[in-house]
Amino acid sequence: MQQSFKVLKSALNKTTPFSFLRRTLSSSLNNATNNCEDLENSVLVERGTNSRVVILNRPHVLNALTSPMGHRLTKLYESWANDPLVDFIVLKYAMLLSVTYSECQAGGLLSRVDRRTSGVSDSICSCSSCSGTASEEGNGRAFCAGGDVVRLYRLINEGKIEECKDCFRTFYSFVFLLSTYLKPHVAILDGITMGGGAGISVHGSFRIATDKTVFATPEVLIGLHPDAGASYYLSRLPGCLGKFSSCFY
Structure with missing residues (x-):
């Protein structure tokens, strides 16, 4: 195990076709990993009449998974397994929306705001005489880019090997x-769906891919096997598609 972590640490510093993932995750290193994130805000839950919608809510790091997120997902799914009020579950991600409000009828210009949301923002105006309108631009780059390799890298550097083991153990258990x-179980795989991101979604009953879905197993490029169950579902794809994906992507 110690040798495996040394290989991973070395590989993270190499350039690969998917280095943009590392750059994206690293760009938010100071903001996302120096501060203790609110776990409940990282994995949101919307309650329907007979359903639960689970929302991955770390868009600033492509919804990269952490061990606490894995524990929360496991706890939620286990609690719903025998709940008669829950008939099905939907897994998706939160968008980072840039919202710009137009000038209201009274001439008051509302400022631009950025906020995360899983739905459509409301039209809001502070003026009592009208309702301002909003134009939105959604940032839907990733369903989930896999495990948070930046956090894992830090744990390795700090010698916290047991926490690294717990991370893998948690994901594989889920x-x-x-x-x-x-x-x-319905997983909406819109955007980047890679590595562990595929692992926490494709094993369910139904998977919805879109024209923005980008699938890959980038862990093979650093010498790791197709993990999180990828060796199971890739080997069952028609033709040589699964083998191709597991060897080169």
């Missing part, structure tokens, strides 16, 4: 839970 889940 993959098993999802693959054996009896209730219908």
Whole structure:
């Protein structure tokens, strides 16, 4: 295990076709990893009449997964497994929306605001005589780029090997839970869906891909096997598609 972490640490410093993921994650290193993130805000839950919608909410790091997020997902899914009020589960991600409000009828210009949301923002105006309108631009780059390699890299540098082990143990346990889940599960794979991001989603009952879906197993480029259950579902794809994906992407 120690040798595996040394290989991973060395590989993270190399240039690969997917180095943009590392750059994106690293760009938010000071903002996202120096501060203790609110776990409940990292994994949101919307309650429907007979459903639960799970929302990955770390768009600033492409919804990269952490060990606490894995623990929360496991706890939520286990609590719903035998809940008669929950018939099915939807897994998706939160968008980072840039919202610009137009000038209201009274001439008061509302300022531009940025906020994260999983739905459509409301038209809001502080003026009592009208309702301002909003134009939105969604940043939907990633469903999930996989594990938070920046945080994992830091743990390795700090010698916290047991926490690294817990990270992998947590993700793999959730993959098993999802693959054996009896209730219908719908994963909306819009945007980047790579590595562990595919692992926490594709093993469910239903998967929805879009024209923006980007799938890959970038871990093979640093010498790791297709993990998080990828060796199972890739080997069952028609033709040589699975082999191609596992060897080169």
